[in-house]
Amino acid sequence: MVSLNSYLMLGAVLFSIGAVGVFTQRNALIIYMCIELMLNAVNLTIIAFARFLNSMDGHVFVFMIMTVAAAEAAVGLAIIISLFRNKATVNVDEINLSKG
Amino acid sequence: MDGLQYLLDCTGILPILILFATGILILLLDAFAPRGRKGRLAALALAGVLLAMIGWWRPLPVERELFGGMLFADSFGFFFDGLFLATAALIILFSAGTLDRDRIDLGEYYALLLFSVTGMMLMARAANLIMLFLGLEVLSIAIYILVGMPRHERKANEACLKYFLLGAFSSGFFLYGMTFIYGASGSLSLAAMAAAFGQGDLPHNPYLLLGTALLLVGFSFKIALVPFHMWTPDVYEGAPTPITAYMAVAVKAAVFAALARVFWMALPSLQPQWTNLFWVLAVLTMTVGNVAALVQTNIKRMLAYSSIAHAGYILVAVVAGSAQGLTGMLVYLAAYTFMNVGAFGVVILVQERLGIGEDVDDFRGLGFASPALGAAMAVFLFSLAGIPPTAGFVAKFFVFLAAIEASFTWLVILAVVNSAVAVYYYLRVVIVMYSRAESPTSLADRFGLGRIPSAALGALIVALWATLQIGILPQSLWELARHSVTALL
Numbered sequence: 063m064v065s066l067n068s069y070l071m072l073g074a075v076l077f078s079i080g081a082v083g084v085f086t087q088r089n090a091l092i093i094y095m096c097i098e099l100m101l102n103a104v105n106l107t108i109i110a111f112a113r114f115l116n117s118m119d120g121h122v123f124v125f126m127i128m129t130v131a132a133a134e135a136a137v138g139l140a141i142i143i144s145l146f147r148n149k150a151t152v153n154v155d156e157i158n159l160s161k162g
Numbered sequence: 163m164d165g166l167q168y169l170l171d172c173t174g175i176l177p178i179l180i181l182f183a184t185g186i187l188i189l190l191l192d193a194f195a196p197r198g199r200k201g202r203l204a205a206l207a208l209a210g211v212l213l214a215m216i217g218w219w220r221p222l223p224v225e226r227e228l229f230g231g232m233l234f235a236d237s238f239g240f241f242f243d244g245l246f247l248a249t250a251a252l253i254i255l256f257s258a259g260t261l262d263r264d265r266i267d268l269g270e271y272y273a274l275l276l277f278s279v280t281g282m283m284l285m286a287r288a289a290n291l292i293m294l295f296l297g298l299e300v301l302s303i304a305i306y307i308l309v310g311m312p313r314h315e316r317k318a319n320e321a322c323l324k325y326f327l328l329g330a331f332s333s334g335f336f337l338y339g340m341t342f343i344y345g346a347s348g349s350l351s352l353a354a355m356a357a358a359f360g361q362g363d364l365p366h367n368p369y370l371l372l373g374t375a376l377l378l379v380g381f382s383f384k385i386a387l388v389p390f391h392m393w394t395p396d397v398y399e400g401a402p403t404p405i406t407a408y409m410a411v412a413v414k415a416a417v418f419a420a421l422a423r424v425f426w427m428a429l430p431s432l433q434p435q436w437t438n439l440f441w442v443l444a445v446l447t448m449t450v451g452n453v454a455a456l457v458q459t460n461i462k463r464m465l466a467y468s469s470i471a472h473a474g475y476i477l478v479a480v481v482a483g484s485a486q487g488l489t490g491m492l493v494y495l496a497a498y499t500f501m502n503v504g505a506f507g508v509v510i511l512v513q514e515r516l517g518i519g520e521d522v523d524d525f526r527g528l529g530f531a532s533p534a535l536g537a538a539m540a541v542f543l544f545s546l547a548g549i550p551p552t553a554g555f556v557a558k559f560f561v562f563l564a565a566i567e568a569s570f571t572w573l574v575i576l577a578v579v580n581s582a583v584a585v586y587y588y589l590r591v592v593i594v595m596y597s598r599a600e601s602p603t604s605l606a607d608r609f610g611l612g613r614i615p616s617a618a619l620g621a622l623i624v625a626l627w628a629t630l631q632i633g634i635l636p637q638s639l640w641e642l643a644r645h646s647v648t649a650l651l
Contacts, residue, residue, distance in 0.1 A: 077334070077338060080334070081331075081334070084327070084331050090323060090327070093327055094327065094330070097327070097330045097331055097334060100331070100334035100338070101333075101334055101337065103338070104334065104337040104338050104341055107338070107341045107342075107345075108341045108344065111341065111344055111345040115345070115348045117348055117349065119292075119344065119349060119350040119351075120344060120350075122292065123291070123292050123295075123340075123344075123350060126292055126295065126296060127295070127337060130295070130296065130299045130303075133299070133303055134299070134303060134330055134333075137303050137306055137307060137326070138306075138326055138327075138330065140307075141306065141307075141310055141319075141322050141323050141326050142323065144310060144313050144319055144322075145319040145320065145322075145323050148314070148316050148319050149316060149319070154323070154327075156320075
């Protein structure tokens with residue numbers, strides 16, 4: 063049987079890839095995909111915990127996260143489209159996410 | 163759970179149900195309402211909020227758990243429900259005139275505003291991390307859209323995308339933190355966590371420490387604590403001004419409520435550890451917020467940095483950690499709500515009347531052109547600066563007193579120095595307002611008080627009354643807040 067720590071490591075690696083991607087990628091869609099990767103890393107970690115703790119809470123939580131992520135994707139893609147209509151680009155270099 | 167119990171629980175969330183139903187009704191009516199008569203949707207939204215206030219009010223809140231331990235119906239939630247409803251009512255009143263100017267579709271605007279209030283209420287009442295997350299997302303998703311409502315303005319588009327991406331990013335951290343706390347305690351319910359963390363060698367539980375740290379990062383993004391504040395100025399500047407005001411007060415209050423719930427109810431045994439983190443954040447947030455506000459020429463950016471600094475003062479109350487500190491936090495949030503909404507309200511009115519009002523310099527001569535509006539703005543700015551006899555002074559006094567009694571004197575000294583720095587940029591606006599414009603008569607022509615829409619005038623009077631009321635007679639608010647925090651301790 064695969065140990066809990068292996069799942070946690072995989073989750074952490076996926077989460078880190080997503081988090082790094084948010085700051086290194088320039089395309090808004092790819093940034094959003096990186097965020098989705100982070101959320102899925104979270105889902106994997108929760109499921110692993112839920113399985114090893116024999117607790118149902120985590121399983122329910124994952125469904126909630128998936129639903130919310132879908133709603134967020136609907137809004138996020140609409141936002142990206144409305145930006146594209148005005149600027150004809152989805153490159154975030156001009157928006158500068160990490161500067162105040 | 164039998165049907166009767168279910169119905170009984172529904173009465174406990176009556177304000178949430180009313181707001182939600184009104185939001186849905188507005189969406190439906192919006193589809194059928196003829197153009198030009200949509201202004202009535204604002205009245206409907208306001209009626210919904212007032213109805214929710216009637217459903218909210220009760221002399222003595224009963225402390226109980228609803229829906230099998232998912233939500234609390236306690237005095238802490240009661241306090242925040244009232245605060246959110248009051249904010250929503252003020253924002254709706256201030257919004258009425260500006261939406262046409264920004265070419266915003268009315269129906270969705272009010273519906274989303276009401277939905278976001280339900281999210282805030284769920285967040286402040288959450289007894290379970292699932293509810294906390296759902297409340298946060300209901301609130302956030304509605305606000306992402308509200309920020310981007312002026313679809314034809316590039317500035318709003320960019321602010322919206324920035325807020326969305328960083329908001330979703332921070333949700334990831336928030337969830338990852340929740341995951342590890344779940345892994346450490348085996349439960350998502352706050353009460354069960356407190357029980358699980360009551361024993362054992364906590365500081366060496368790596369899951370718990372990692373979870374708490376990640377959760378704190380998520381919270382910091384949402385409240386805009388330094389160093390997680392980068393998005394704030396741009397988003398506050400690009401959003402429609404009523405929404406900026408709304409984000410600056412209500413969203414902050416909701417996230418602070420959730421933060422207090424999680425850290426006091428679920429993680430009290432870790433208090434020595436998180437107090438250390440919070441004072442670092444408090445020092446950074448106050449200082450960076452104030453110093454950056456000093457050099458702003460755009461009034462919305464200035465108020466954005468000022469809101470960051472105020473979050474720093476509120477963190478001083480969190481650092482104090484006592485019942486008194488928590489009470490101070492509630493009083494501060496209430497005072498901050500009214501004075502900040504009031505200040506933004508004046509900015510909204512100037513933008514609406516004159517078509518300008520982005521720069522501090524646009525306010526030149528306002529004090530002569532419209533003495534009432536100028537005086538109101540001066541009171542709000544004095545209150546934000548913390549000058550007696552206004553709400554801002556009383557709030558700072560309670561928070562700092564609590565921190566001194568918890569022997570964080572050095573932190574209070576730093577906060578007081580910060581407040582003194584802040585006086586400079588608030589008073590700069592007052593001085594600009596009362597210095598002569600080139601042609602004050604023409605400004606006055608365009609600006610008579612009589613021309614201020616009655617809705618906005620009403621909201622302004624309420625905000626002004628609350629700011630002075632809390633400043634002169636804080637006793638009743640203090641008692642209410644002190645009663646509210648007993649639910650957490």
